[in-house]
Amino acid sequence: DVKVTQSSRYLVKRTGEKVFLECVQDMDHENMFWYRQDPGLGLRLIYFSYDVKMKEKGDIPEGYSVSREKKERFSLILESASTNQTSMYLCASTSGGRPASYNEQFFGPGTRLTVL
Amino acid sequence: AQSVSQHNHHVILSEAASLELGCNYSYGGTVNLFWYVQYPGQHLQLLLKYFSGDPLVKGIKGFEAEFIKSKFSFNLRKPSVQWSDTAEYFCAALRNYQLIWGAGTKLIIKP
Numbered sequence: 094d095v096k097v098t099q100s101s102r103y104l105v106k107r108t109g110e111k112v113f114l115e116c117v118q119d120m121d122h123e124n125m126f127w128y129r130q131d132p133g134l135g136l137r138l139i140y141f142s143y144d145v146k147m148k149e150k151g152d153i154p155e156g157y158s159v160s161r162e163k164k165e166r167f168s169l170i171l172e173s174a175s176t177n178q179t180s181m182y183l184c185a186s187t188s189g190g191r192p193a194s195y196n197e198q199f200f201g202p203g204t205r206l207t208v209l
Numbered sequence: 210a211q212s213v214s215q216h217n218h219h220v221i222l223s224e225a226a227s228l229e230l231g232c233n234y235s236y237g238g239t240v241n242l243f244w245y246v247q248y249p250g251q252h253l254q255l256l257l258k259y260f261s262g263d264p265l266v267k268g269i270k271g272f273e274a275e276f277i278k279s280k281f282s283f284n285l286r287k288p289s290v291q292w293s294d295t296a297e298y299f300c301a302a303l304r305n306y307q308l309i310w311g312a313g314t315k316l317i318i319k320p
Binding site for chain 1: 311312
């Protein structure tokens with residue numbers, strides 16, 4: 094079974110703090126994704142990566158950055174957290190190389206981030 | 210803008226009722242469509258997908274979806290729901306190798 098794990102299930106941070114969310118997958122997938130999930134808005138893509146050190150902006154990259162130094166790990170960074178970044182953050186991975194394939198995306202359990 | 214619409218945000222049904230959740234996408238051309246489900250406290254997981262061929266697609270747990278190109282729709286159906294189908298359901302479409310997601314439909318099944 095593919096396993097995608099995220100470093101925290103719940104996180105509370107203060108405005109202005111730097112926040113790191115980490116995601117690890119164990120199936121040697123090329124593609125990894127960061128989404129945020131908000132009620133009534135579905136999932137919105139923040140960034141994705143199709144290879145080590147490669148990244149591309151999704152629909153809402155402002156206020157976020159990412160890092161992919163190793164194939165299995167994809168980190169989301171909030172340089173200076175703000176209250177409007179309070180959300181559920183989901184990591185996903187899929188096989189297939191670039192372009193991102195038609196294969197199923199496998200999701201982690203999510204990190205619920207609250208910024209006070 | 211290209212989008213995916215799920216018109217029902219909340220649906221409440223009794224056990225054994227039939228289910229149909231609507232999904233419409235806004236663009237033409239080749240479409241690849243998905244339904245994902247998120248059970249309470251669990252990861253999002255794939256229910257079914259359509260790429261080509263038979264427009265009636267069968268997925269896990271007795272779900273099916275029908276792709277109707279003329280209506281730009283990909284509705285999810287199940288003939289008889291169970292309490293364990295309580296979950297949030299998301300429709301998604303592949304655009305430029307990224308998924309565009311609908312807002313989700315929360316389904317509650319009353320025992």
